[in-house]
Amino acid sequence: MSNWTHVAGIIRVDCLPIEDLDFDKLIGEEWHYGDEFHIPKTSFLPDGSEGSLYKSVWEDPDGSIPRYTISIFGDLRNHEDPQEIIDWFKEKCKNLWVRQAIITVWNERNGTIDWRYEHVDDWKIANEFGLELEQEFTIQEHRYKFTEEGLFWYDTYEKDWFLENGTLRNLIVGKLNKDLIKTNWKPKYGETYYFPCINSSEHPTHFYTYNGVDDDVDNYYFTNNLMCKTEKEAEELYDYIIEKVKEYRNNDI
Numbered sequence: 001m002s003n004w005t006h007v008a009g010i011i012r013v014d015c016l017p018i019e020d021l022d023f024d025k026l027i028g029e030e031w032h033y034g035d036e037f038h039i040p041k042t043s044f045l046p047d048g049s050e051g052s053l054y055k056s057v058w059e060d061p062d063g064s065i066p067r068y069t070i071s072i073f074g075d076l077r078n079h080e081d082p083q084e085i086i087d088w089f090k091e092k093c094k095n096l097w098v099r100q101a102i103i104t105v106w107n108e109r110n111g112t113i114d115w116r117y118e119h120v121d122d123w124k125i126a127n128e129f130g131l132e133l134e135q136e137f138t139i140q141e142h143r144y145k146f147t148e149e150g151l152f153w154y155d156t157y158e159k160d161w162f163l164e165n166g167t168l169r170n171l172i173v174g175k176l177n178k179d180l181i182k183t184n185w186k187p188k189y190g191e192t193y194y195f196p197c198i199n200s201s202e203h204p205t206h207f208y209t210y211n212g213v214d215d216d217v218d219n220y221y222f223t224n225n226l227m228c229k230t231e232k233e234a235e236e237l238y239d240y241i242i243e244k245v246k247e248y249r250n251n252d253i
Helices: 082-094 120-128 165-176 214-221 231-250
Strands: 004-013 054-059 068-077 098-107 111-116 136-139 142-147 150-155 160-163 192-196 205-209
Touching: 004 082, 082 098, 082 111, 192 231, 205 231
Parallel strands: none
Antiparallel strands: 004 068, 004 098, 054 068, 098 111, 136 142, 142 150, 150 160, 192 205
16 A cells, blocks of 8 residues: 655745746756656655656746745655655755745655744844844834744734834845945935845835935834945945845855
């Protein structure tokens, strides 16, 4: 009697606009019963006696930073070891800029193993600020706290906590660029300033009029003051940030 392993996993991947990811290389290729192939077995997704797992890649048509969602799924005949697939999944996550990832593997004889990607960077950022997880802190009269799921802000109208992806991105950019030489320049009310925007390769800079609103506060306090007087300065800073992000990612921070 055959022993089957059933797999359902998903990975949400952040990606900079200038990057072009090859998921056949990063995740693996499929093979199916009856296929003839001439590539090393190590290039395939985990497999059983009649084929490999499947993968499906969805790309955000707007090109935002949380750009890809990868589904990994299937039923493997005569595959005995759920932990082997969990370990493979963990390795693949190391090669990606993971926003979220989770997998469940059920073997009909050996049981089920689940695994969820943990964001080590959230702990690092909290530690750099001298904070514990779930410890509240205040910035410009707004309440925040780090949790295992990321940075949350408190909405006084809804009276509830919400995940703050935008501010967390700014915090991460600020952390990655803590070795920048800061201009220590802050615009006056009504003055125009330029800001590097890592969300877009077509428009690497944005310009704002400083009015002291939340966006201005975020741009000044959460990113080690990356405000620039000129568009050229902001473009140069954009190029520097992209290279720094690549460098830190390659070093698996």
